[in-house]
Amino acid sequence: MRHSMRASLALHLALFRRQRAQIARVVDGQTASFRTYEARFRRRTSGYRSVTTLPAVYQQVQAADVVYVGDYHTLPLAQETYLALVERAQASGRRVIMALECVEGRHQATVDAWRAGRITERSLLAKLGHGSGVWSNTRTLLSFARKQKLEVVGIDRRAQGERSLELRDAYAAERIARAARAPDRPLVMVLVGQYHVAPCHLPAQVERALGTETRKGLVVYQNAEGVWWRLAREGRVGAAEAVELADGTLCLMNASPVVCQQSFLDYLEAEAGDAPLLDRGAAERFREMSALIGRLAGVPVGRSLDTVDVATAADGDVLARIQRRGRFTQAELTQLRRHILSRESSYIPRARVAYLASLSLNHAAEEAAHFVRHCAVGDAMDAPRGASEAFYARCLEEALGFFGSKLVNPRRTCLGVAEWAKRFGESRGVERQIAAFVLAHKATEAEAPEEAVKLLPLRKDRLFHGVSHALGYLLGDRLYQAFDSGQVAKAEVQALFRDPFVDPRAAYFAWAERLGI
Structure with missing residues (x-):
């Protein structure tokens, strides 16, 4: 069992490193100042002090004045978690303000007009200029704010060059501080990219912007890589919902770094008409598509749907699951491992496993077709x-x-x-x-x-x-x-x-x- 856990962790880590290199190749703008900024974040999130609980996190959120929540922009779960924290903040009875990086400050009047019902969503989208993938996440946040009648403050600004991160933090800090210093002492819930919420970055700028006024800040990371890998090595992933770091910051654990990376790679690679699947619904969607393709192909798949296993990269034990469900030689397992690291989806007939390397509608549908084909011809496929x-x-x-x-x-x-x-x-x-x-x-x-x-x-x-x-x-x-x-x-x-x-x-x-x- 311990050997299996070590093998799964090694595979997960290898996939993480492979995807990190892939992301580095396609992302421009990694200046020296960015690398320094990133390094400060990584140093502060390299480990944790103790495991804590979600109720304890909620208590700290309600007791704070400014809560900085780290965002992974392409991962819908990151925004869903932020909204869950906003709901807990509302339970405090205080006025809650949503301060969002996904909205530039220059569009504040447009957002206010949309929240008041004076302009349409289409007009809002045209003004904000978001791409469709990121817009869906922004739309979720803004729709929640309008439904709950919460004030939204746009905190981002455009900036380029070596000082862009510093300038963006300074701008965001001024807008957050202005909201936080209101006489009724509102609870300001900030959602901003993970690196920004390190205490020495945006939170320090907000303290400077507040001047002599004091407001209690709280940093809540999500799935910081250093913390996640340490928990994984200790066999505690899944058991720890949240941890407290050495400097008193918190980190919520709800998705592996591999899944976070894949959400970004899926966003980059999205094809025309493609759409991301929510990991929690991947197996259900796979079965729906298998039934649809099976009907057209004249292949009954009903009973077989109960026996197929749908695995994703979020499943750390994917190789062990494949091995358990089919007889494979060591050479074949090595080939399967290599295939998983190549970030390609596949259907493995011998194990009746559909492996979805990407939470993409296209990829899931393709493997569903392979499954239907297997139902039609059985062992002849392999x-x-x-x-x-x-x-x-x-x-x-x-x-x-x-x-x-x-x-x-x-x-x-x-x-x-x-x-x-x-x-x-x-x-x-x-x-x-x-x-x-x-x-x-x-x-x-x-x-x-x-x-x-x-x-x-x-x-x-x-x-x-x-x-x-x-x-x-x-x-x-x-x-x-x-x-x-x-x-x-x-x-x-x-x-x-x-x-x-x-x-x-x-x-x-x-x-x-x-x-x-």
Whole structure:
């Protein structure tokens, strides 16, 4: 048991580091001052003094004058937790003010007009200029404020350059202090990015802005990484709802750092029409989509839905769960571990496990289609094959997965040949190799299928999976277009879902010719 816990923790930590590097590659603006700012936060949240309870946290919130709640902007649970604290603050009987970083101070009059019902939500959105993903979180906060008749204070301002964090904190501090020094001593609930709430950052600026007036501040972090990993090493994750740090600050524990990272990566990678799933509802949505795809494919999935296990990256024991549900060699487990670290979703037929690496509607729908396919053909889906047969079988399975996801989200897109040509010119390493194989195969498969077969990457590595994935998506996308326009009949799709692919190479080329790609 202890060995299993250590293995799960190691996998979780490896995934965290992999995703942190991925985020660092896509996020610009990490100046020297930002790195210093981040380092001060990490030093203060590297461990904890004692475990505490939620009722104890609520007591401290009600006794404070200014509560700084750390936010992870792309994680809806972070905003939900903040609103739960606001509700507890209201129970104190004091006037409560919501001070929000997601609203710039220059838009204060617009927000006030919306809260008063003088302008529409569409007008508010146009003024605030939020993207759809972040807007949904902002909308939740503002809707709560209007329903509860709470004052909202926008505390952010635009700033760039080395001093941007300092300038933003100073601006926010002035607006928070102005609200806090009101004669009736309101309880100001601040929601701002996690790094800002470190006592030496925004709280210190607010103290300076208050001058001779004193107000009691309280810092409430959410899921600080240093604290979470220490609890994980001690085997206390899940048992500790909240902890107190050495400087008297508090930290709520409701999501792992991996889940927080994934919410950000999902936001960056969201495709047209895609939508994030709430982790708590991922399994239910997976089952709904499986039933929908199963009906169209003519595959009864009702009884099988009771036996499928839906796992997400939030589940620290995912590899152990897969191992328990299927017989795997050590080499296969190593491959599964590598796959989990690659942040790719998958359906593992032998274990009847759908692993959702991303809480994305598209990814969940794709794995639901793979599950339906397994219900249709059983062990044939995972049958041992020669190298080229395995390649084309995977192309076809990927095509059915993408097709199924398009049934759920018709707006989903995939890279076309032109985009692969562009990627070939712009990328390096394995990504460039994948693009080269995809382009070469597409160029020869119509005129000379036998020559195309000679171009396959046959070793089951990143190249094999990347090329079969890309070719499968292209086929699945075209299959959906042909089905949607009536060129492919429903009966043909149902037959394809039930095809055991005895000769996957012939089936791939037949469908490629049939669909004209």
